[in-house]
Amino acid sequence: MARRVAIVGTGQTYHKSHRPDVTSREMIKEAVSSALADAELTIRDIDAIVIGNMDHFESINYVDTYSVEGSGGVMKPIMKVTTGGTTGATVAIAAYYHVSSGFFDRVLAIGFEKNSESDTTGAIITCSDPVWDRFSYSGAIPSLATEATAYMEKYGATQEDAALIAERDRGHAMNNPYAHLRRPLTVADIMASPMLAYPIKLGDICPRSDGACAIVLAADGIAQKITGKPAWFKAAAVRHTYTWFGDSTDYNKGLVSMQRASKDAYAQAGITKPVDEIDVAELYLPYTWAGLKWIEDIGFCGPGEASKFVGDGHTHMGGKLPINPSGGVISTNCIGATALLRVAEAAIQVMGKGDTRQVPDVRNAIATGFGGCFWSDIVILSSERP
Amino acid sequence: MDKAAIVGVAQIKYERRKKDQIFADMVFDVTREALDDAGLTIHDVDNVVTVSNDFFDGRTISGMAVGDACGGQDKNISTVSGDGTFGAFYGLMRVLSGYKATIVVAHYKGSEGDINITTNGMFDPVFHRHLGIDAVSSAALQANAYMTRYGIREEDIAQVSVKNHGNAKNNPFAQLPMDITVNDVMKSRKIAEPLKLLDCCPISDGAAAVIIAGEDIAAKCRKKPVWVRGVAHCCEEYFLGDRDLSNPVALREAATRAYAMAGIRNPIEDIDVAEVLEPFSYMEPLWLEGLGFCEPGAGCSLITKGITVMGGKLPVNPSGGALSANPVLVAGLARLIEAALQVRGEAGARQVKNADTALAQGFNGPCGQSHCVWIISGTK
């Protein structure tokens, strides 16, 4: 039967808007070396590698074979998985199955992106159906803008309520030496920033970053020998519900994939009261309204209650369920790495390695990925062996 | 390894241009046929792996195009960007991690993109891409390195094309069943020295699906389960100049691991039939060397001695192989499916007598940089 699996090491680059000093391969190497160092392993200890990104951002076909010098994949098994924005979580979950299936004992999962190497919106547009949607589609922002508009109309949330999410995450990023944007941003700053697509302003959305992330996973029995505090997988849930853009836009239903994935994940982890049982969350929130609406869909508070829940400080550092101690996606967004960074940061919290961004006494941590056609992936990690 | 089996398979006829079908149409067809083949419904399948490539499809998140068509709604679905043998391996891992049944679907339409441009994208953007190198010209380099090292003649390589196109006449899914001679291959148009038109695979459209399940489901399925005995993959260096192109070391390593898992000591004795991914004729003997069926440099002698032809000791590519249809990515899954059909005894006119243990192989990257090897069997 399936084996238990834990994360035993994490690594990431210092994220920046542009890394002209390295190729993708060399950037990947930085994250891999740091993950191996964190686990006190060498590349020789690694049995297999899973890697992912979004092809058209760097325009490199077969990145699994392209990147072996950086990933350490020479004469090793390597596989590429890719699912858009969720790629990082997809990579982590694929690595999890690599180990739990019994095929491999120690597996490296890698996500990376050099968003500076192409026009990010142009590349994202190529995910839309070429026959039906590509002519009018303009990237992620308008669909998120429509979601935001619908949420504000339904619950009376304000633009300031949303802006508080970015103020919180950008504040948290001050504690994370790896974060890309490490300047505090206030609600007033965000309200004054240029309007991109109503109601989304420049301060409401994630940046585009260059960066890579790697994690080391190990099987039960081996993980404990590598570290005294492994971050055990308690749940991995995936819902890529929709295929057609036009099928996913009933905003009154909320983020359906998140509702279904979280329900599945909580069942796997035996969690019945998420707010009480989860100690920290690293959520893939690419824009501010997601920090309101989606925490309702993941069950942290009831529908329409998010503005108050966040406004009361529950999700800030020191609150009962801190969200994004790392600064989140609003502070760092190297797309193929973004969801893996959520998993890595959740693992860091469970392993107690968060330093200035550490939430005290973390037992359970949740990480999410978002992407594709309003898709959600969820991973729950725990200090307790399940 | 816990027991898992291939319980359902489906392919559609490979063609030069399936103008009437979008990706989702092809995938919908093979999904339903694989379910029928297994005697399962979509509700029996609890997770999905799709196989596609954003460059080939001209679409970022290419897996998105087929999510509904493979029954992926509200299931754990993921996408392997690589050969179908790798996608199937991920599907197997999920079953051995506790899922009941994985459906693995692969699609490809070579007719829709420009294969020279998309495979040029495999090469290093700084040092190689501007030279115009692509899948064909890099294969020609490898053919040259291999032939020069062992003194192999173009006529020796041409036999592979003759054999496989001939075998394709027995395969209803093949795109190019042909009666040709070594002379025909030699006289065909030069594509990239030393490769001629008939040494090269065609451009193909197609899709395929396999369902992999644990013992409980396998026991209930309509067809004889085809048990997975061993699987392994391995990747070598990236830059062609860093590699010995005449020695497929990654394939050798993957085969060694897969054989160890399957308890195979002497591959040529223990394996009854092999389906290998040979989009270019020279690849078949080179891969057979990597797979340990003969000494390095002796690959072509396996045909000459009648070992790899139908009726030989180890028939290779009874289906006609990738030379007879090469929907990239799908082609690796097709090798696995053809191997499974052999084990079931359902390969029709291309059936190898008493085939019980079969090998399937696929690869990713230029000149077979990263290989995946499967050993499957009718015996648990």
Place this chain on the structure above:
Amino acid sequence: MSTQNRQGELMQLTFAYPMPYEWSIGLYGSRFFQEIKEKRRFIGIKCNGCGMVYVPPRRVCGPCFKELSELVPLSDTGVITAFSVVNYPFIDPNTGLQRPIPYTYGYIRLDGADNIFSHIINETDLGRIHVGMKVRAVFKEPDRMQGNIQDIKYFDIIS
């Protein structure tokens, strides 16, 4: 002879070759464009499992995993369910050039359909466009139609 490993200018390489494709539209997609040309109206496809009418028409209903075949004629009108006035510059992969801005990206529930169709709405003034407004498709002249999504020029607000 020696060479210095010193910090010099970091160079970058531009790669901007076109990557052409020829995508199939499929049976029902083709019927959609033929209907626009012949009858200047939309068609959807109905699932006899859940009753959903999908546009654009396709072969499979995701939730039911059922084959679809019942084409349903629709009109040329619909309702705005969401929209966004796009105001940021980006490279349009369709042309390789910057897409002209501002323009309004709209989600439209076509009358008679259950899902949403995305296209452009011919109004960029935030004061004159709202969710719930009725829109009508403006088509190209038949002899200028090419069997693609731009056979619909845009949607006009009609009330």
